[in-house]
Amino acid sequence: MIISKNTFEEGQTLTADLCLIGSGPAAISIALSLENTPLRVLVLTGGGWTETLANQDLYRGVVPQAGTHEPLEENRRRQFGGSSAAWGGRCIPFEPLDFKPRAWVPDSGWPITYEELLPYYHKAADVCQIGRFEFDGHQAFPSGQREILAGMDSEELTSGPLERWSPPVHFAKTYQGILENSRNIQVLLDAHVLSLETEDDHSTTVGHVRVRMEGRELRVKARQFVLATGGIENARLLLASTSARFPTGLGNQHDNVGRYYMAHICGVYTDIRLHDNKKLQADFERDAGGVYCRRRWWIPEPAQENHQLLNTIFFLYHAKNENGHRDVLFSSRFVAKSLLFILSQGRKSMSRGVQQARQQLPALREHLANILSNGLTEIPDLVRLGLKRMAKRRVPYLLPSRRNPYWGLYIQAEQAPNRESRICLSETEKDAFGMPRAEVKLAFLESDVESVVQAHKLFVERFKALDLGEINCEEADLRDHIRKHIASFNSSAHHIGTTRMSEDPRTGVVDKHAKVHGLDNLYVAGSSVFPTGGHANPTLTIVAHALLLADHLKAEALTPVREAQLVG
Secondary structure, three states: OOOOOOOOOOOEEEEEEEEOOOOOOOHHHHHHHHHOOOOEEEEEEOOOOOOOHHHHHHHOOOOOOOOOOOOOOOOOOOOOOOOHOOOOEEEEOOOHHOOEEEEEEOOOOOOOOOHHHHHHHHHHHHHHOOOOOOOOHHHHHEEEEEEEOOOEEEOOOOOEEEEEEEOOOOOHOOOHHHHHHOOOOEEOOOOOEEEEEOOOOOOOOOOEEEEEEEEEEEEEEEEEEEEEEOHHHHHHHHHHHHHEEEEEOOOOOOOOOOEEOOEEEEEEEEEEEEEOOOHOOOOOOOOOOOOEEEEEEEHHHHHHHHHOOOOEEEEOOOOOOOOOOHHHHHHHHHHHHHHHHHHHHHHHHHHHHHHHHHHHHHHHHHHHHHHHHHOOHHHHHHHHHHHHOOOOOOOOOOOOOOOOOOEEEEEOOOEEOOOEEEEEEEEEEHHHHHHHEEEEOOOOOEEEEHHHHHHHHHHHHHHHOOOOOOOOOOOOHHHHHHHHHHHHOOOOOEOOOOOOOOOOOOOEEEEOOOEEEEOOEEEEEEHHHHOOOOOOOOOHHHHHHHHHHHHHHHHHHHHHHHHHHHHH
């Protein structure tokens, strides 16, 4: 059942076996796994079907050093469905080595293995609607071209791995029918959790959560609680929930909550001009089920160890040059995105819209001229791509035109765990409910920069040795580009590591079952529990781990019921 209207009384207490705090991919995946069980499940969404300005403002935070992180409300969605409301759909599993301790990556290693998570990856593929769990391009497309670029594959670089694309799934809308018709699940829209409260000041059991819903404060009591509000908000809620036993926040006995905040270093730092585009396989491929897939280069584990690299992938994208080297598809995308941005600013303030229009006008003129002068030959491709973008399972994004010789080499690289990179609470800023706002202090290590430099070096040396075309990548310039990039960073909504998993309470916030250290009945779901971030977009692993957690919760919650039935 989905409850969209508050019919509760001020101070009323609601009860459940399990309370899920959050409504993004993690929370909804757990709810789906618990549907049609004896457990009474209550889901607190923190938003409605669409994001309002008031709810968006609840996610506004503090970035003390301007530009070092995007505004905290920019890449998050305070609504039913969470970040899946704006999800692009890219699905990539973590690699087996991501779960292992790596001597060259301090604080690496998970307390669970890839093999433990693998069955849940298969289930997550169904939930995310990406077809079968098959990420080997040679297996998925046995008759297709073996390499992205003929001759490039080696022991240090392989283009067999795939990424698979969800339609994309908006978790709230896609699974609305199941949740609406469920007999054991209740979803409360616009139910905002203010704090998690222990049974008394010295208790290790969460007794209830305080909830604000349409101007009234409620209580929700449950036997088990799962915090699944995202990498930033999970830490914020734990830090804001204090008692005499936990004066610095729940699970924060060793000052670990909010620490080890990670994202991915990604972007185009160098361009490629090929001698022969016919040797290239950079397009999206579709499997038998119509799922869009794409190849990427990956540096295998032995090469990562040999070169002391963090986990890294490359793929081909639009050139980094501001005009896209005259690519008509690039210009079309630029014009469309610019106009949408101007309109969005205009909706907030007419003066802001006019100001943005003036700033964008010179570039818009240039790109419109490029479309008019060079675009006739691209019209058929533009029409086909437009139709694919409107389909239910849409083409993920526009790639450079085949007629354009330039490509950008896009990298997505792991950020090393760093205890000094953190989310904390603002000492001065509070939201409309009086909760301290989140404050972000994202920090990088020298190894983050050097790993990206050395990964490029492997690619460039191989490319040049084969004389496949032009590639200009000077090490000093590259290092300078990366430093500028991390000085004005955007996380792309990859918020990882702030409640990391460890069997040792001194080095983590939750144990291998995602239960908060020092508490009896509080669990955390989402990428905040990941000890390392790998190279992969986190959503598929978020869903897989949430399904693993759901099975553990079922076993824990139903054991007393089964024992009572046996005794009876």
